[in-house]
Amino acid sequence: MQDIRCGQCNRKLGAGEYTRLSIKCPRCGALNVLRAERPTPESRRASHRGDSTHDERSRLGALQPTTP
Template sequence: MRQEIRCGQCNRLLAKGDVRELEIKCRRCGTMNLVRTTRPSREAREAHSEKRVENNR
């Protein structure tokens, strides 16, 4: 699922996607926005678990 990343100041849509960490400047108001994932999504955790299982075979 793609996340909408919006400016914290003016709420302009800056990007869509899955991000771990992103620093992006809003072209409308000039605010620097720092976006960090607080915890992995369910899909990311499941994919990571599947890789570990495959690597252990």
């Protein structure tokens, strides 16, 4: 999580994660408009480690000769 602070008086307005946020500071009255710099990346697919079928296929594919 990330602290969300007023850009004018530096008062802590909250903590969390956001993509877009508009919040008015109760201390100084400044309107803070925040956007994420880049979107959160999608989670990666599960790896095939420990999958005996996948390991067997990669070993067999590496041993087979290629045709010209």
